[in-house]
Amino acid sequence: MSAMRIVALSSLLAATMLAAATNAIARSADNDELLTLPTSKENIEAGLEADAYQTGLSAYIWGYPLVRMERVARQYSDVPDPKPATSYRAPVNQIGWATLLATPDAKDMPTANNDTLYLSAVVDLSKEPFILHVPDTNDRYYVVDVFDMWQNLAHYIGRRTTGTKAGDYAIVPPGWKGKLPKGVTRLDVSTDKVWLWGRLRVNQGEAMEPLVKLQQQFTLRPLSEWKNAKYVATAAKLPDMPDTGSDPLGFYKQLAFALKSNAVPPQDKALFGQFARFGLTKDGFDDSKLTQPQRDALVRALKDGPKVAVSALSSSGTERNGWSWVRGLDDFGYTYPLRALVAGPYLGGQGEKEAMYPLRSTDSRGDQLEGSKKYVIHFNKAPPVSAFWSLTVYNAADKMLVDNPIQRYKLGTDTKGLKVNADGSFDVPLQSTKPDGEFAANWLPAPSGPFYMILRLYQPKDEVLSGKYDLPQVEPVQ
Incomplete structure (x- = not known):
């Protein structure tokens, strides 16, 4: 074959390949709107609007826990006068304790439990670390959670993790280079403020005076005043957050x-x-x-x-036998919607090894729980836990405890007179009016309108964590 013929064939082949490539690009352009979209004023404006929406939405989901925690820091350090016995508010850098269990009148905390006395302390670490002293609780359940300002649960102090003997724990801000006293456990945090959120177990009907004396043995002092038994925190107030008024942004x-x-x-x-x-x-x-x-x-x-x-309840949660709960409340990672949800109506929630919080708002048919109906909750056996368990009802509208004539706000480990069958099973009538029948003593009062329940499992055993324990079904009564 002559050289000229070879060159001609090569040129033809190259032209054919170029045409094929051009046609392929044209075909791909038909499916790639960015390659063909005009840079018109209308498209630019629409794009700016869409971009504002998606970045604004991301900013809300990411930033809500920080805003919420800053609001809470101010709310929980604003002490009413007189202070209700169910309130745990205290000035900045001081411990506040509730001295009575939560009731329907306790409005500070949504979905409050009726099992423990709450502790709260907003701590400003901008000048130095603070040392929390905890007394010997003689195996009584307690926990103090150390939250940073992003609603991340940085540390647990309490029965499950550190035991119930007396101890001293230094909460250390980022960048601090000093030295701690011997015998003090160092707990590093990532923000210059933290929120301490604690719980102290109360057995049904026990005297409160000894518990109040035990509460007084929990102390919080700056490192420079650690050994000063007469130390009294100076009055401190956080700067006000911007008053946004009616500003929609x-x-x-x-x-x-x-x-x-x-x-x-x-x-x-x-x-x-x-x-x-x-x-x-x-x-x-x-x-x-x-x-x-x-x-x-x-x-x-x-x-x-x-x-x-x-939506994080669905996307990040587990559903079993009609109950929903989420894991990982002490390690959110990049699951920002879940962190935002917990920071809101479930503020102060803990990881599953400390406590699990199965939540339920529907019956076995999938219908919303309503006070106009009657239900029976059947437990094959009591939940297997290393601490205690409780089942609590809340109004759906305000997420508060339910007022009722017998002042029973939960049913659980320490419920007196709970009727249990020989095989360990028991039924719980769930309704707004007093029931009759064999299990009337197990009545858990419901409100007149929509409601939901939380089954709290403190220090759940492996049978619960693994899913082997069957959560109770909620059956409507015909």
Whole structure:
């Protein structure tokens, strides 16, 4: 074959391949809208609106726990006068204890338990570490959770993890380089403020005076005053958060305020950088350059954000026999919707080894639990736990305990007169009116309207953690 013929064939082959490639690109362009979308004013405006929505939604889900914790820090350090016995509020850097179990009148904490006396302390570590002293509780269940300002549960102090002997625990802020006294356990945290959230077990009907004396043996002092038994915390108050009034974008202003005293975690810096596109940066929230469609999109994001958080019950939870619960409350990772949900209506929730919180709002047919109906909950046996268990009913509307004529707000390990069959099984009538029949003593009062329940399992055994224990079914009574 002549050289000219070879060149001609090669040129033809190259042209054929180029045409095929061009046709392939054209065909792919038919399925790639970005390659063909005009850069028109309409498309740009629509894109800015969509971008504001998606970044604004991400900012809400990511930042809600920080805003919530800053709000709680101020709420729980604002002590009413007179202070109710069920309140655990205390000034900054001081321990507050509830001295009575929660009742329907206790409005500070949604889904409060009726099993333990709550402890709360908002601690400012900006100057130095604080040392928490815990007394010997003689095997009585207690736990003090150390939360950072992102609602991350950094440490447990209590029966399961550190035992019930007396001990001293230093809560150390980031960057502190000092030396701690001998015998003090160091607990490092990632923010300059923390929230201590504790629980002390109360057995039904026991005298409260000895428990109050035990509470008084828990102390919180700055490192420089650790050995000063006469130390009294000076009055301290956190700066007010921005008053957003009726500003529909007020959440972002409060988030920007909270970020001034809480650094963006290193693993979140790339995510946070995206929020600059709608005006949220380390310098604050500047909405002066937003278009009206962008503003509308951000308002819509704030409306949809709570729904995304609530969806974590499905996306991050486990459902068994009609009950739903989530694991990993002490290690959220990147599951920001779950962290936001817990920071909201389930503030202070703990990891599953400390406690499990199966939640139920429907009967065996999948219908919403309603006070106009009657139900029976059948336990094959009591939940296997190393501490104790309880079943508590809450109003669906306000997530508070249910007022009732016998003042029974939960049923559990220490319920006096609980009727149990010889094989360990028992039934619980669940209704708004007093029942009759064999198991009337086991009545758990329900409200007149929609409600839900939480089955608390403190220090659950492996049978629960592995799923081998059958959670009780809720059957409607015909």
